[in-house]
Amino acid sequence: MNETPWLSGFSREIPPELLDLSFFSREQEDAFWMKQALHLAEEAAVLGEVPVGAVVTWEGKPVGWGINRRETGKNALCHGEVEAIDAACRRLGGWRLWKAVLYVTLEPCPMCTGAIINARIPRLVFGAKDPKAGSCGSVIDLFALPYNHRPQVCPGVMEEECAGLLRTFFQALRQRRKEEKTEPQR
Numbered sequence: 001m002n003e004t005p006w007l008s009g010f011s012r013e014i015p016p017e018l019l020d021l022s023f024f025s026r027e028q029e030d031a032f033w034m035k036q037a038l039h040l041a042e043e044a045a046v047l048g049e050v051p052v053g054a055v056v057t058w059e060g061k062p063v064g065w066g067i068n069r070r071e072t073g074k075n076a077l078c079h080g081e082v083e084a085i086d087a088a089c090r091r092l093g094g095w096r097l098w099k100a101v102l103y104v105t106l107e108p109c110p111m112c113t114g115a116i117i118n119a120r121i122p123r124l125v126f127g128a129k130d131p132k133a134g135s136c137g138s139v140i141d142l143f144a145l146p147y148n149h150r151p152q153v154c155p156g157v158m159e160e161e162c163a164g165l166l167r168t169f170f171q172a173l174r175q176r177r178k179e180e181k182t183e184p185q186r
């Protein structure tokens with residue numbers, strides 16, 4: 001049986017020639033890249049950002065990745081998916097990502113769903129659902145509307161791990177806020 005070669009963290013140095021996933025099933029490949037997106041999400045959490053990570057692949061190779069940086073970037077547009085799509089367009093030298101797959105740990109918001117449509121990404125794989133802003137089925141399914149592009153969507157890949165990371169982050173945040181409130185004022 002082929003073991004999925006998990007890496008211990010997201011590697012920006014994955015040598016493409018060594019990354020032969022051709023023996024993977026579709027499910028194994030999806031899990032592999034989602035795990036990479038999770039590593040990126042962990043990096044976001046370390047920065048104090050809501051942990052969301054995204055990877056764009058092109059014919060099985062990573063061509064862009066990103067993390068949520070709204071706080072550190074002080075910018076509402078700094079979502080992981082936008083960063084990853086931006087990087088992929090730069091690397092590939094074009095805006096039509098017609099052979100790409102976008103992996104993201106959290107269901108995309110309306111902005112990122114729009115970016116996926118605009119970039120003509122044919123396949124989206126996401127982990128956790130987002131009942132507050134998710135626009136691929138939770139709040140609304142923008143892909144069901146008659147836009148000129150409709151990607152294939154694969155939800156719920158490593159859903160527990162993706163949701164668990166967010167849960168842990170928000171629990172720690174609430175705890176910190178509680179402690180700050182109870183600290184004696186000087």
Ligand SMILES: [Zn+2]
Nearest residue numbers: 079109111112
């Ligand atoms: Zn977004």
